[in-house]
Amino acid sequence: MGHMNISRRNFAAGLAGTFALGALGIAGCSGEDNADASGSGAASGTTYKIGVLQLTQHAALDAANEGFIAALDDSGISYDADQQNASNDQNACQTIAQTFANDGCDLILAIGTPAAQAVLGATTDIPVIGTAITDFAASGLVDSNDAPGGNLTGTSDMNPVADQMKLLEELVPDAKHVGLLFCTSESNSEIQVSMAEEELDAAGIGHERYTVSSSNEIQSVVEAMVGQVDAIYAPTDNTISAAMAQVASIANAAGVPTICGEVGEVEAGGLASVSINYYELGYSAGEMAVQILTEDADPAEMPIVTMSADECDLVYNQETADELGIDVSAIVEQGAEDVSA
Incomplete structure (x- = not known):
């Protein structure tokens, strides 16, 4: 997993300028302003136009983006990739998606559910x-x-939610009431929260949902919940992930540990996670893209790829554990990796 952490940070730094453009000055799928990367030795002589719509910038989505590009590079195809970031704005998602559709991309990558929903609203033809x-x-x-x-x-990125709840029980054995923190506009977050509730019910642990509709509400909601709960669960919610440093700052200061949906949230100050490897997730997506572009594979007949539990990473933040006074030696013995800065 070490290579993922290093490459993700390099990627986030290297493309920060591109992402900062958000929906401004959209170049479409072709033209000189593209984030241009080309593989070598493309037998067909074709340069494929690929639009990349990333919902927002945070470590997990950045890593998936990087993995996708790496798979294209490794395949040897020639391509122009137009990187666009919607800054968690659904209107921007729709504008970018429509631009990609109008430009006649050969393929579009959508990173995050709202991004995919926007792209499907813009085209039923482009893979x-x-x-x-x-x-x-x-x-x-x-x-x-x-x-x-x-x-x-x-x-x-279907999460090992059951394993994450077991991790919560192991690290916070006295927890009687867990706060489930997510954004109401993200359907995938509610799926994970429902799974977490089933696991907590089975374990006899109380729980309560704490929701936000935008990042502007995070501070007040987290400040309210830390006086009411013994631990927080944050799934792979894009709004929460992007603001995880703020969540962790409030929760840790109040002595409330946060079990996270993915490694980037732990790096930002959460306590621990059993995490999908987002670089590998994006790499698999890139391999699928190459099949579609070069082998005429049909998306309609390509099953969704889900990572297996043994491809997940057990991670923790030692600085957070120290601040909270939580003993993580048991998971260290299980091979957990410290991802604190």
Whole structure:
């Protein structure tokens, strides 16, 4: 997993300028302003136009983006990739998606569920790969995860929620009441929270949902919840992930540990996670894209790819553990990696 952390940070730094453009000055899928990267030795002589719509900037989505680009590079195809970031704005998602559709991209990568929903609203013809999406079918993106049926397929970041709840029990054994923190506009977050509730019910642990509709509400909601709960669970929610440093600052100061949906949230100050490897998730999405571009694979017939439990990473933040006074030696013995700065 070490390579993922290093490459993700390099990627985030290297493309920060591109992402900062957000929906401004959208170049479309071709032209000199593209984030241009080309593989070598493309037998067909074709340079593919690929639009990349990333919902927002945070470590998990950045890593998925980087993995996707790495797979394209490793395949040897020639391509122009137009990187666009919507800054967690649904209107920007729709504008970018429509621009990609109008420009006649050969393929579009949508990173995050709202990004994929916007792209599907813009085109039913251009092949679309989605990634960092928990449940494609439950979010209405495909007919079924086994047989998508349309122009979109991709890779799922369905979380090992049961393992994450066991981790919470192990690290916070006295927890009687858990706060579940997520954004109401993200359907995949509610799926994960429902799964967490089932696990907590089975363990006899109380729980309560704490929701925000935008990042502006995070501070007040977290400040309210830390006086009411013994621990917080934050799923792979894009709004929460992007503001995890703020969440962790408030929670840690109040002595309330946060069990997270993914490694980037732990790096930002959460306590621990059993995390999907988002670089590998994006790499698998890139491999699917190459099949579509070079082998005429049909997204309608390509099942959604889900990572197995043994491909997940057990991670913790030692600085956070020290601040909270929590003993993490048990998970260190299990091979957990410290991802604190």
